[in-house]
Amino acid sequence: MLAFLGRRILIAIPTVFLISVFVFTLQHLLPGDPILVMAGEERDPEIIAALREKYRMNDPITVQYLAWAGNALQGDLGISLRTQQPVLELIAEKLPVTIQLAVMALIIAILIGIPAGVLSAYKKGTWIDWLANIIALSGLSVPNFWLGIMLILLVSVRLGWLPASGYLPLSEDPLQSIRVMVMPAFVLGTALAATLMRHTRSAMLSVLKSDYVRTARAKGLREGVVLVKHALRNALVPVVTVITLLFGELLAGAVLTEQIFTIPGFGKLVVDAVFNRDYAVVQGIVLCTGIAFIAMNILADAAYRVLNPRMSDQ
Amino acid sequence: MTATVDPEVAADPLPPRRRSRAWAKFRRNPSAILGGAIVVFFLVVAILAPLLPVPGPAETDWSAVRKPPTAAHPFGTDEIGRDVLSRMIWGAQASLLAGVVSVLIAVALGVPLGMIAGYMRGWTDAVISRFTEALLAAPFLILAIALAAFLGPSLTNAMIAIGLSAMPIFVRLSRAQTLSVMTEDYVESARAVGIGHVGLIWRYILPNIFPPIIVQGTLTIATAIIAEASLSFLGLGQQPPAPSWGAMLNTAKNFLEQAPWMALYPGIAIFLVVLGFNLLGDGLRDALDPRDT
Numbered sequence: 001m002l003a004f005l006g007r008r009i010l011i012a013i014p015t016v017f018l019i020s021v022f023v024f025t026l027q028h029l030l031p032g033d034p035i036l037v038m039a040g041e042e043r044d045p046e047i048i049a050a051l052r053e054k055y056r057m058n059d060p061i062t063v064q065y066l067a068w069a070g071n072a073l074q075g076d077l078g079i080s081l082r083t084q085q086p087v088l089e090l091i092a093e094k095l096p097v098t099i100q101l102a103v104m105a106l107i108i109a110i111l112i113g114i115p116a117g118v119l120s121a122y123k124k125g126t127w128i129d130w131l132a133n134i135i136a137l138s139g140l141s142v143p144n145f146w147l148g149i150m151l152i153l154l155v156s157v158r159l160g161w162l163p164a165s166g167y168l169p170l171s172e173d174p175l176q177s178i179r180v181m182v183m184p185a186f187v188l189g190t191a192l193a194a195t196l197m198r199h200t201r202s203a204m205l206s207v208l209k210s211d212y213v214r215t216a217r218a219k220g221l222r223e224g225v226v227l228v229k230h231a232l233r234n235a236l237v238p239v240v241t242v243i244t245l246l247f248g249e250l251l252a253g254a255v256l257t258e259q260i261f262t263i264p265g266f267g268k269l270v271v272d273a274v275f276n277r278d279y280a281v282v283q284g285i286v287l288c289t290g291i292a293f294i295a296m297n298i299l300a301d302a303a304y305r306v307l308n309p310r311m312s313d314q
Numbered sequence: 315m316t317a318t319v320d321p322e323v324a325a326d327p328l329p330p331r332r333r334s335r336a337w338a339k340f341r342r343n344p345s346a347i348l349g350g351a352i353v354v355f356f357l358v359v360a361i362l363a364p365l366l367p368v369p370g371p372a373e374t375d376w377s378a379v380r381k382p383p384t385a386a387h388p389f390g391t392d393e394i395g396r397d398v399l400s401r402m403i404w405g406a407q408a409s410l411l412a413g414v415v416s417v418l419i420a421v422a423l424g425v426p427l428g429m430i431a432g433y434m435r436g437w438t439d440a441v442i443s444r445f446t447e448a449l450l451a452a453p454f455l456i457l458a459i460a461l462a463a464f465l466g467p468s469l470t471n472a473m474i475a476i477g478l479s480a481m482p483i484f485v486r487l488s489r490a491q492t493l494s495v496m497t498e499d500y501v502e503s504a505r506a507v508g509i510g511h512v513g514l515i516w517r518y519i520l521p522n523i524f525p526p527i528i529v530q531g532t533l534t535i536a537t538a539i540i541a542e543a544s545l546s547f548l549g550l551g552q553q554p555p556a557p558s559w560g561a562m563l564n565t566a567k568n569f570l571e572q573a574p575w576m577a578l579y580p581g582i583a584i585f586l587v588v589l590g591f592n593l594l595g596d597g598l599r600d601a602l603d604p605r606d607t
Binding site: 014015018019022133134137138140141142143145146147149150152153157248249251252253255256259260270271274275282285286289290291293294 | 345444445447448449451452453454455456457459460463536540543544547548549563566567570571574577578580581584585588589592593596
């Protein structure tokens with residue numbers, strides 16, 4: 001396993017390098033000059049020159065990249081041009097908010113997606129299977145920002161059951177924090193539930209045809225035991241890797257969900273940084289997301305090998 | 315969410331007999347037919363928009379600001395008295411155009427790159443594959459937002475941004491398909507009789523890797539339509555006063571209590587058209603799946 005992990009990490013290095021080059025180049029081609037924004041309305045040439053010097057804007061782009069990459073390797077992703085906070089600190093500040101949202105969304109997705117997938121496979125060809133498939137496809141087709149708006153209208157504005165926006169840290173008031181976050185988490189979890197349902201159904205269908213399930217049934221085991229203990233346990237192997245790979249979906253979905261529910265997380269940070277041309281923050285976010293996504297991929301491969309011992313010999 | 319095609323599914327070339335079997339299978343699938351009907355309906359509405367008996371999408375009626383649905387305005391009016399139905403009909407043009415054009419961009423760039431990687435292998439393959447992985451590492455929407463911001467907010471730039479973000483899927487798929495087709499006997503035979511690289515790619519590889527690309531393309535149009543709506547919702551896509559479903563939702567969220575219909579109908583339209591493409595794509599995938607005949 002260690003050799004496998006080492007090999008996967010080595011393969012990932014050029015990819016990380018390419019991401020860093022891509023991110024760095026892209027953000028430097030963004031329209032508008034952030035130095036002019038920082039210099040204020042007076043735009044004093046001396047201040048502009050000093051700021052350009054401070055942020056190394058006068059150096060050739062390759063020198064700027066090397067300096068940036070060198071600092072990034074030491075955990076220094078620069079300073080936000082807008083808030084003057086270190087980028088890593090800013091990301092670390094916002095990340096727990098998005099992690100809470102993502103974890104809650106994932107729990108909702110698992111609670112809906114896996115049972116629905118099992119039921120749909122077990123009842124293949126019946127109206128239950130058809131209905132589950134239509135619901136799953138609808139979950140994939142509904143734009144989550146619209147679902148968010150509609151839920152705000154129904155649950156918050158009309159019924160007054162849940163708050164329409166805001167955020168409360170889990171550490172301050174866990175129950176209230178969950179209450180505030182449950183609607184955005186549901187919105188974010190819907191599409192994931194649909195994805196999980198489809199993967200679970202497909203994996204269950206192939207497992208249900210296998211010899212060991214037939215043997216378990218022949219032994220006279222109860223259907224529930226056959227389904228959960230024999231079929232689902234094996235069908236979950238590919239589903240677990242899918243869950244790991246859903247990380248990217250969660251982050252992308254969080255961008256819009258946080259925007260609608262005014263949640264001060266990672267997703268809102270992305271949009272604010274793009275609109276404020278905050279180069280350093282956008283660079284840091286995309287770089288961190290890319291590296292995290294690669295790490296999750298490696299983790300998914302490792303999980304697959306652990307859960308499926310036949311793979312470990314390959 | 316970008317649905318993907320299993321590379322194993324369509325490595326198989328599509329001889330005429332299997333093609334007619336695939337068509338028969340597709341016709342027997344009610345979901346696929348429903349999906350196709352939804353897509354055709356929206357296409358017809360978008361194309362016929364100028365001929366339909368509705369007010370202009372930018373026409374304002376100050377005496378009917380934020381009015382609920384009536385006979386004169388079946389889907390109500392917006393914050394400056396424009397007809398919501400008319401804006402939805404014209405908005406269909408923007409959404410479908412964005413979906414189709416961005417996928418065409420992704421296919422036009424991704425398929426040749428994937429074929430080159432699969433055909434040449436070695437260093438070329440390694441460079442293209444690493445580049446693709448780097449692009450795939452950034453979540454689709456975050457990449458599209460960053461690119462749209464870099465290019466500037468407009469529908470054209472949103473299409474380019476979505477196309478570039480969707481490209482890696484097609485590089486991966488066409489590379490895997492090319493690698494698979496390259497092992498087929500007919501490719502070996504063609505090579506043995508001295509057909510050159512271009513002839514081999516054009517006449518033997520491209521036609522045989524196309525079915526899964528069409529399926530992936532159909533599914534990616536659904537993703538691209540949601541992405542365009544998302545970018546317009548954030549203010550990075552279609553710019554006002556031009557109508558777009560995403561931009562309509564962006565405005566509508568500020569008038570949820572006073573005019574909920576402003577948010578309801580554009581969302582239903584996005585949902586239906588995306589569902590249509592998803593059903594159609596699923597139907598095509600099932601019909602073309604050689605493992606399930």
